[in-house]
Amino acid sequence: MNDNDLKNLWKAQAVSTTALETDELISNARRFQRRVSFRNLTEYLAAVLVIMVFIYYIWAFPFTLMRIGSGLIIIGALVVVQQMHLRASSRPLPGAHGSMSCLEFYRAELVRQRDALLAVWLWYVGPFVPGMVVFRWGVETEMDASAPFARGVVANLVIAAVMLGVIGFNFWTARRLQGKIDRLDKDMVEQE
Amino acid sequence: MAEPPYSNTQTQTQTQNSRYQLAIASFGGDIARFTHGYEREPARRQELLQEVHVALWQSFAGFNEQCSLRTWVYRVAHNVGATHVQRNRRAVKGIELDVDEAGLVIDEQADIEITERRLDLERLLNLIHSLDALDREVILLYLEDLSAAAIGEITGLSSRNVATKVHRIKVLLAAQLGSGKEKS
Numbered sequence: 001m002n003d004n005d006l007k008n009l010w011k012a013q014a015v016s017t018t019a020l021e022t023d024e025l026i027s028n029a030r031r032f033q034r035r036v037s038f039r040n041l042t043e044y045l046a047a048v049l050v051i052m053v054f055i056y057y058i059w060a061f062p063f064t065l066m067r068i069g070s071g072l073i074i075i076g077a078l079v080v081v082q083q084m085h086l087r088a089s090s091r092p093l094p095g096a097h098g099s100m101s102c103l104e105f106y107r108a109e110l111v112r113q114r115d116a117l118l119a120v121w122l123w124y125v126g127p128f129v130p131g132m133v134v135f136r137w138g139v140e141t142e143m144d145a146s147a148p149f150a151r152g153v154v155a156n157l158v159i160a161a162v163m164l165g166v167i168g169f170n171f172w173t174a175r176r177l178q179g180k181i182d183r184l185d186k187d188m189v190e191q192e
Numbered sequence: 193m194a195e196p197p198y199s200n201t202q203t204q205t206q207t208q209n210s211r212y213q214l215a216i217a218s219f220g221g222d223i224a225r226f227t228h229g230y231e232r233e234p235a236r237r238q239e240l241l242q243e244v245h246v247a248l249w250q251s252f253a254g255f256n257e258q259c260s261l262r263t264w265v266y267r268v269a270h271n272v273g274a275t276h277v278q279r280n281r282r283a284v285k286g287i288e289l290d291v292d293e294a295g296l297v298i299d300e301q302a303d304i305e306i307t308e309r310r311l312d313l314e315r316l317l318n319l320i321h322s323l324d325a326l327d328r329e330v331i332l333l334y335l336e337d338l339s340a341a342a343i344g345e346i347t348g349l350s351s352r353n354v355a356t357k358v359h360r361i362k363v364l365l366a367a368q369l370g371s372g373k374e375k376s
Contacts, residue, residue: 003362006316006335006365007335007336007337009309009312009313009316010225010313010316010335010336011225011335011336011337012309013225013228013313015220015221015224015225015228016220016224016241017216017217017220017221017224018216018220019212019213019216019217019220019245020242020245020246020249022209025212025245025246025249028242028243028245028246029246029249029250032243032246097247097251097267097268097271097272098248098251098254098255098259098264098265098267098268098271099254099258099267100267100271101267101345101346101347101348102267102270102271102274102325102326102329102346102347102348103326103347103348103349104348105267105271105274106271106274106325106326109274109275109278180324184326187326187349187353
């Protein structure tokens with residue numbers, strides 16, 4: 001199959017070339033916006049769940065340290081929600097799609113995603129750490145002080161391992177994205 | 193008599209609408225074909241096409257002829273397509289078609305030539321869907337018969353780099369189409 005055969009094969013596809021009416025464009029734009037909002041909302045749901053659980057703990061447990069820890073975790077969840085909102089709104093608007101070449105657009109998207117992943121320890125895991133430390137301290141000393149020491153150590157290690165696992169996975173994904181950015185940069189240097 | 197304050201906005205909207213209409217009249221078919229390169233499932237492809245139309249229409253609010261209409265339209269289409277792929281990362285279907293599936297197609301169509309073209313198109317699409325975002329854009333623009341210079345303007349790559357990429361992808365494609373035919 002030669003070049004022309006390939007191009008003819010591609011161009012022979014039956015496609016629609018009809019423009020949408022302005023009303024349709026407006027209603028579709030609203031529909032897409034609602035979809036983005038819904039997607040963001042589902043991401044916030046986990047934070048809402050955490051907040052509800054720890055509000056219950058404040059009400060259910062009479063121990064000071066656990067209540068302070070629960071309050072700090074709720075504040076941490078609110079910080080995460082605010083950061084999610086900021087990061088979602090930093091995505092390029094459709095109007096910017098035409099003013100950037102595909103290379104610039106693709107690189108900017110990769111950089112945005114890489115930076116968000118590299119900072120996960122700070123904005124996604126970090127805000128929960130003070131609350132978790134105080135809460136676990138309360139569990140070990142106020143709620144069940146007679147429990148075996150080893151049990152507390154194991155529970156703390158498991159929590160720390162989950163947090164480190166989340167950070168490690170995000171660093172690994174960021175490194176893969178960096179590899180793609182490096183390849184793009186190499187392409188750009190080669191063409192200069 | 194002073195003009196009403198909204199007249200400027202109305203004129204802008206009219207310009208935006210007329211540019212959109214012109215863009216679709218000139219490049220509507222190209223845009224629709226591009227979406228085949230970014231989504232295999234027909235219902236989702238239709239949704240993507242509408243998304244491209246909306247993004248294009250919205251983008252014309254900021255179009256000041258900083259580049260040609262075609263470059264602008266193609267950039268919007270490909271950047272929306274690339275975003276769609278990133279958002280919906282899924283396993284790429286295998287390069288080869290199932291032999292039974294191919295047999296069924298032959299039975300139904302009873303036309304070997306048409307069936308072969310459909311299989312070739314399937315293989316071509318399989319290859320396109322296995323490519324990275326930038327390589328995918330380059331080959332889609334190449335299939336639309338654009339020159340290396342025009343592809344470079346849209347993608348931001350140099351003509352030389354475009355030519356290298358096209359050559360590399362064509363070698364890959366020839367191998368896929370060749371091996372597909374040997375097996376069928």
